[in-house]
Amino acid sequence: MEYYLNIIKQNNLKLTLRRIAVIKLLLNEHRLFTVAEVRHRLKNDFSRVGLPTVYRILQQFREIGLVQTALSANDHLRYFICTSRKHDHHHFICSQCDRVYCLDYCQQNQIEKYIETELHARADYHYLQIVGLCEHCRLPKAQDSD
Amino acid sequence: MEYYLNIIKQNNLKLTLRRIAVIKLLLNEHRLFTVAEVRHRLKNDFSRVGLPTVYRILQQFREIGLVQTALSANDHLRYFICTSRKHDHHHFICSQCDRVYCLDYCQQNQIEKYIETELHARADYHYLQIVGLCEHCRLPKAQDSD
DNA sequence: CTCTAAACAGAAAAGATTTTCATTAACGGG
DNA sequence: CCCGTTAATGAAAATCTTTTCTGTTTAGAG
Ligand SMILES: [Mn+2]
Ligand SMILES: [Mn+2]
Ligand SMILES: [Zn+2]
Ligand SMILES: [Zn+2]
Numbered sequence: 085m086e087y088y089l090n091i092i093k094q095n096n097l098k099l100t101l102r103r104i105a106v107i108k109l110l111l112n113e114h115r116l117f118t119v120a121e122v123r124h125r126l127k128n129d130f131s132r133v134g135l136p137t138v139y140r141i142l143q144q145f146r147e148i149g150l151v152q153t154a155l156s157a158n159d160h161l162r163y164f165i166c167t168s169r170k171h172d173h174h175h176f177i178c179s180q181c182d183r184v185y186c187l188d189y190c191q192q193n194q195i196e197k198y199i200e201t202e203l204h205a206r207a208d209y210h211y212l213q214i215v216g217l218c219e220h221c222r223l224p225k226a227q228d229s230d
Numbered sequence: 231m232e233y234y235l236n237i238i239k240q241n242n243l244k245l246t247l248r249r250i251a252v253i254k255l256l257l258n259e260h261r262l263f264t265v266a267e268v269r270h271r272l273k274n275d276f277s278r279v280g281l282p283t284v285y286r287i288l289q290q291f292r293e294i295g296l297v298q299t300a301l302s303a304n305d306h307l308r309y310f311i312c313t314s315r316k317h318d319h320h321h322f323i324c325s326q327c328d329r330v331y332c333l334d335y336c337q338q339n340q341i342e343k344y345i346e347t348e349l350h351a352r353a354d355y356h357y358l359q360i361v362g363l364c365e366h367c368r369l370p371k372a373q374d375s376d
Numbered sequence: 377c378t379c380t381a382a383a384c385a386g387a388a389a390a391g392a393t394t395t396t397c398a399t400t401a402a403c404g405g406g
Numbered sequence: 407c408c409c410g411t412t413a414a415t416g417a418a419a420a421t422c423t424t425t426t427c428t429g430t431t432t433a434g435a436g
Contacts, residue, residue: 098383098432119423134386139423146305153305159292161305176345176353185349191337195360199322203331207322207362214341216354244402244413265393280416285393287414 085111088150088165095148105129106141107150107165115182116154116162154184154213174211178218185218231257234296234311241294251275252287253296256311261328262300264308300330300359320357324364331364 088107089099097103109125110117123138142163145151151163154177166175168186176185192210199207234253238245255271256263269284288309291297297309300323312321314332322331338356345353 096383100384100432102385132386135422136387136424137385140384143424153301155299155301159299159307176349176351178351179354185351187344187348189341189344195335198333198335199360199362202333202335203322204365204368205322205324205331205362206368207360208325209362210358210360212356212358214345214353214356216345216352219350222350222352242413246402246414248415278416281392282394282417283415 087169091148091150097144097148102126102130102133102137103141103145106138106145110151110163110165111167114164114167114184116156116164116177116184118160118162122163174213176214176216176218178221179215180217180221183218183220187214237294237296243290243294248272248276248279248283249287249291252284252291253311256297256309257313260310260313260330262302262308262310262323262330264306268309320359322360322362322364324367325361326363326367329364329366333360 085107088111089104092099092103092107105126106122109122119135119138119142122142123133123135126133126138142151146153146163151165152175153161153163154175156162157179162182164175164184166184166186168188170186170188172190172192174187174189176187177183178185190212192207195210196207199205231253234257235245235250238249238253243249251272252268255268265281265284265288268288269279269281272279272284288297292299292309297311298321299307299309300321302308303325308328310321310330312330312332316332316334318336318338320333320335322333323329324331336358338353341356342353345351
């Protein structure tokens with residue numbers, strides 16, 4: 085938590101109550117959120133939360149690398165916070181519960197070579213998103229049936 | 231060209247002049263297009279092209295797998311057509327000229343094993359986008375200097 | 377704690393995307 | 407071809423997202 089608040093300060097953004105609430109929400113639940121969902125949750129804590137504020141906060145956080153985005157199946161943008169400190173890694177997203185899992189998996193070197201050989205081009209970075217069913221959603225639970 | 235028009239028919243969509251024009255445009259230039267760019271180009275051929283029509287055509291094409299989408303650096307959705315018939319492959323996108331190159335590169339098997347081992351989860355599919363400078367844009371051309 | 381400068385927040389407006397609906401175009405069977 | 411069926415189209419409206427602008431909050435100095 086401290087870590088994330090410091091990033092906000094380091095980027096000359098102020099530690100406002102709304103920003104802190106957004107960080108808390110995304111950290112508590114490691115999953116994808118739409119702008120509307122974030123706003124809906126903030127309404128529990130604040131009497132007023134303007135929609136432009138929520139859009140702005142999420143966009144600013146993305147610009148400073150504090151949160152990341154992923155497209156849902158219907159091409160709608162959603163936000164999540166990455167809890168790993170490693171630079172090069174990617175994410176697994178559960179298509180059922182929208183949870184996000186950081187992965188220690190990155191093939192940048194191999195990709196650079198491939199692109200150089202095949203296209204005579206330079207691979208600067210890549211974006212990898214893996215979608216599937218997480219451990220929780222994969223099998224119906226015996227104890228916790230609905 | 232025939233190939234793409236057949237896909238349209240096979241999905242119970244009609245071969246309208248606007249749809250054909252969109253396919254032609256995306257095939258002629260292998261690059262990312264925004265909705266506004268596509269519309270601007272169509273205006274050369276048609277006296278009227280409603281913006282909802284362009285949005286609809288591109289979305290429908292995406293739904294039937296005829297075109298694909300990619301996010302630009304500022305998270306704006308853009309469309310391109312994939313000219314390879316192979317099922318599992320990904321794309322290299324030039325950050326300077328927006329050209330798209332199909333790649334014969336896919337690590338689905340390796341990824342499935344990794345996700346099973348690390349997360350006890352099931353990887354159904356993944357999305358990989360590689361960004362860099364293509365052969366044309368990598369080096370300033372000697373002959374064609376500006 | 378008080379004060380000031382800088383940045384933030386929400387309301388309203390602008391801009392972008394999607395939906396609705398009446399008209400027009402595509403397609404298949406005479 | 408001509409017609410009937412079905413789907414596509416654009417205008418207008420609705421919805422979603424971003425910008426503008428002014429009052430409010432934060433942060434840091436004193
Ligand atoms: Mn991560
Ligand atoms: Mn391709
Ligand atoms: Zn899950
Ligand atoms: Zn290029």
